[in-house]
Amino acid sequence: MPTQLLFGTEVLLNGLMAGVLYALVALGFVLIYKASGIFNYAQGVMALFAALTLVGIMDGQVPFSHLINAVLGTEVHHFGWHINAVVSIILTMGVMIILAYCVQQFVFRHLVGQEPIILFMATIGLAYFMEGFGDLMWGSDIKKLDVGLPQGGSFWIEDNSRWLGFGNEDFYGFFIDKLDIVATGIAAILVVVLVLFSQYTKQGRAMRAVADDHQAALSVGISLNFIWVMVWSVAGFVALVAGIMWGAKSGVQFSLSLIALKALPVLMLGGFTSIPGAIVGGLIIGVGEKMFEFTIGPLVGGATENWFAYVLALLFLVFRPQGLFGEKIIERV
């Protein structure tokens, strides 16, 4: 096989893996948008907040330590214990559920029936609040997240794909990050679980009902408040998973919240209301930007990854505004 093709395949595989991570973030958006019509700008910050909380709990950090020290003149930073990763993840999930409850109770409960733009503005406010709150609670320094996920290239894949080069001296086998493989597996499981949950459980059915028609949902005895808290909790869970993956990859820091921006083109491609759409959209963006950089990039001086996704999204907005899987927008007159 020619070197170009082999290298292209590797780029494709890596693109798919990156796409999975985009899809994970987009998934959180879709869940909330479907159930409540809220475009949650804060989804990225939720991932950051979840990752910060997870690191904080694992390292036994004292929450609000800077504030406490400043006010009381003490010097507390750590409880001095380390908590097992699994336990920490469960505790963090608890925090995310409390957060979901607060978001519903203090913000969106009072905004029922408002214009979508108002709800959107509220989520922008929420994003900045949570960003600041996260800093205040856990500090703003860059943290290392190690929940025991494998890191680095997989030698097994590298060794076992070397024969594809057929004696080509330049080819050492595919380089694929182990973390990406794990992330792909986890994302796949997450999607299957979410689909099963929404199709076959009572709460899932109620969630779909609320997503479809609020009035009708009320009339069959579904509490909208409960469902919304549940949806925000599920979105919090998805944010936690995304936060762990991205955090393990590039450290827990402010830039984590910017992955939300990468999820936007994914949503425009996949449609705001479709879970499979978020997955396929994520993969297309992931593969697309890597392949574009690989093929066209050298011709235009590179750095196409920064804008490719947005241009693609723009094209979609012009030619297929509902996305690949979104509900078709038909207005009956």
Added chain:
Amino acid sequence: MSNEEGYVTDDGRKIGGTLMEMKNITLRFGGVKAITDISFDIKEGEIRAIIGPNGAGKSSMLNVISGFYVPQEGEVWFKGAKRPPMKPYQVAQQGIARTFQNIALFEGMSVLDNVMTGRLNYMKSGLFQQAIWKGKAEREEVENREVVEKVIDFLEIQSIRKTPVARLPYGLKKRVELARALAAEPMLLLLDEPMAGMNVEEKEDMSRFILDVNDEFGTTIALIEHDMGVVMDLSDRVVVMDYGKKIGDGTPDEVRSNQDVIDAYLGVSHD
């Protein structure tokens, strides 16, 4: 004939005691009075109609009963107890199911799933049991499926059980909405213009279903209707509203001969 205890209808059905009682209900939207000081009762097992010209406040009345509107004055009594102000979903959990004038179905879901949502209140297993889909959760699903299938058979919509609701024609949508309300096995079934926008044949079907539901399950039904003819045939007792006020209450025959009612329908000037 509207005494505290029940009565026997002309066709020999026994009507029980009072199930629901509205006492001096007044509902305002800002300065506009939608309902003014209306009282009436609904007895167990009867078909009770609320009729009146456009804008008479019929739908508002139904929305008060089902908790979508909270009246500024007056009391709602259900099963002999005064009902505190409630959210619509709490009212539904009390055993009051309803349909809507302009159909409110879950368009993206199949007919079967739509009707299944009517059973949500009967599913008591927790999130965890639901998640692992064992024991109680599984048993509940099977039991509730049985009720749902019975309702689907009863309303003759077996052939469209798996069809997404969005694809159905209007008349069938109305029937699916009725099925969802029935699946909740309600004590009181509220129908908001069940025959609106239907052709003669569909109206006849719907009338038959309403009568059958009342007959077979003994469900108490309160319905709003525009079409005088249909109402008079269907209902045991009729409340007539006009401009938010009650202008008549009694059997179809009593109401028909009521001068105020005739005026309201023929459009005598209000002075």
